Amino acid sequence: MITGADLIALLPFLILGGAPVVVMLAIAVHRHHGLTLGLTAGFLTAAFLALPGVLSRLPRQATPLIAADSYAFFYTGLILLASLVVALLSYGHLEKRQVVREELYILLLLAALGAAVLAAASHFVSFFLGLEILSVSLYPLIAYERRSGRGAEAGIKYLILAAASASFLIFGMALVYSRYGTMEFSRIGGAFAAPGGAGIVAVAGLAMIVVGIGFKLGMAPFHMWTPDIFEGAPPPVAGFIATVSKGAMFALLLRYFSQVPITAPVLAIFTVIAIGSMFVGNLLALFQQNVKRILAYSSIAHLGYLLVAFLASGPLRPMAVTFYLTAYFVTTLGAFGVVTVLSGRVRDADELEDYRGLSRRSPWLTGVFTAMLLSLAGMPLTAGFIGKFYLVAAGAGSSLWLLVIVLLVNSTIGLFYYLRLIAVLFAAPPEAEAALPPAAPAVSPLGHLLLGVLLGLLLWLGILPAPLIDFIHLMIPAG
Amino acid sequence: MEQHSLFDLLYVAAFFLGGVGFAVGPFIISHLLAPRGTRATRAKTTQIYECGMDPIGDAWIRFGIVYYLYALMFVAFAVDVLFLFPVALVYNRALGSRDLVELVMFVGILSLVIIYAWKKGVFQWERKIYNPR
Secondary structure, three states, rough: OOHHHHHOOOOOHHHHHHHHOOOHHHHHHHHHHHHHHHHHHHHHHHHHHHHHHHHHHEEEOOOOHHHHHHHHHHHHHHHHHHHHHHHHHHHHHHHHHHOOOOOHHHHHHHHHHHHHHHEEEEEEEHHHHHHHHHHHHHHHOOOOOOOHHHHHHHHHHHHHHHHHHHHHHHHHHHHHOOOHOOOHHHHHHHHHHHHOOOHHHHHHHHHHHHHHHHHHHHHOOOOOHHHHHHEEEEEEHHHHHHHHHHHHHHHHHHHHHHOOOOOOHHHHHHHHHHHHHHHHHHHHHOOOEHHHHHHHHHHHHHHHHHHHHHHHHOOOEEEEHHHHHHHHHHHHHHHHHHHHHHHHOOOOOOOOHHHHHHHOOHHHHHHHHHHHHHHOOOOOOHHHHHOOOOHHHHHHOOOHHHHHHHHHHHHHHHHHHHHHHHHHHOOOOOOOOOOOOOOOOOHHHHHHHHHHHHHHHHHHHOOOOOOHHHHHHHOOOOO | OOOHHHHHHHHHHHHHHHHHHHHHHHHHHHHOOOOOHHHHHHHHOOOOOOOOOOOOOOOOOOOOOHHHHHHHHHHHHHHHHHOOHHHHHHOOOOOHHHHHHHHHHHHHHHHHHHHHHHOOOOOOOOOOOOOOO
């Protein structure tokens, strides 16, 4: 039974839950793009500001479904800020396009709500509910520009594949439930750890749950959808999938497996997935001509890197995962931000050729993009470097030598295509200047400001990571 | 216990066979019973709609489906009403007013969707061409 105190602790979630309703009504009464964006940004900010407001009441188990603790709140904060960035990026993008504009923000708020529920879920029911709120709002978001063939195709693909993977997930949940008679993570963990607790049914259920999670995270061998969907979705939405959707799912994965012990078969499964994701992502990215596809494959590889820290045991594990995810959020949003502001009225700037000689046309955007790519590659002075350092430290601390070596090898492979992209940025513009897409479309001041903030964060995390590290220690006690 | 679950499986199998029979049966029955006495009836049995009338034109034409959003709304609400059945089962067990408040919240938020759809013009069945804005 939910109590008043629970409701207060859940205030950020309630604000986020009420937001789509209010925004929907506002659209019905007065359809105005700026107003809709303002409301959306206002609600996201209000929910974010409510987080520290109720921090003193934590941790609180609000019904068995939602664990309102500082871990969930940290990730919810990350999700809210990323959604805010995506909403602001979408504004500039939609202004350029001939589409219905306002409804995107309703879907975005709903998706953020689903992601926040995932980050706080401590029960299969809330897990599934959060996942479905997120997925169902992502289908129309991906196919938002449905008049472009790619968009509709990507939406249908995601719909079918996500439905199939959700059925795996729910079947796995049913198997686990049939074995233990409970759907709470903590009690499943207790039953699983008990002597003789892990039967074949429970392990089979766990494996099917891993399939469902692996799909959502786009990890090999469940990664096939990622490039097509990133290519078809509008660039801000692609950034949203890469960060919020995957990050929330990873937060859930970490919570689930901090309560359910990682036994030998699970360790083996995740090791294979991690190695597969790293190699598949990096090797296939080498052959891509499309920037969005390169970023998609790079995101597959980055989830593989994250698994290294996830499989590590010891105090560094939550720290490494959280720091890396934060750095990955900043970097990926920055990269997709550049793609967004460069996209024109008709098509997205996603071909490699669109970027040839960008350094002449726009040194500032080139600088931002270069910094983001270097961070993805894990170069020093960027957030990506500190993140990767933590991953290696966590992996080495638990003697996961195979994974650490694969990670290092893959970082080298990854360097190739990031540098190739950077080389294209600085290459001489093609001969036929007339054949070029018209000089970079005018970027709104809002876009410049956002990219500036993201670049600042990237460098700040790379040069002075201590404040964030202390903050993560405060919010997520090592366990 | 074993016996019991075996019976359950038998039930499932029986229902499965029944379901398949229900789907396949009409085809077989109509194949057996369809009159093919005269040339006219024989020609008609090969038509797509075997109803005795000569079809006019092709089914592959474009027709106005202005009502499909309306139908979609109906389906959405029909599904949501399903959630009220479990509520009816536990209604008034404890703290009656609380149940009422929760119901009002659920139905109330759903009803707001009608305002949105109404303003969007879903309920106007005119021939219209949606413009992108």
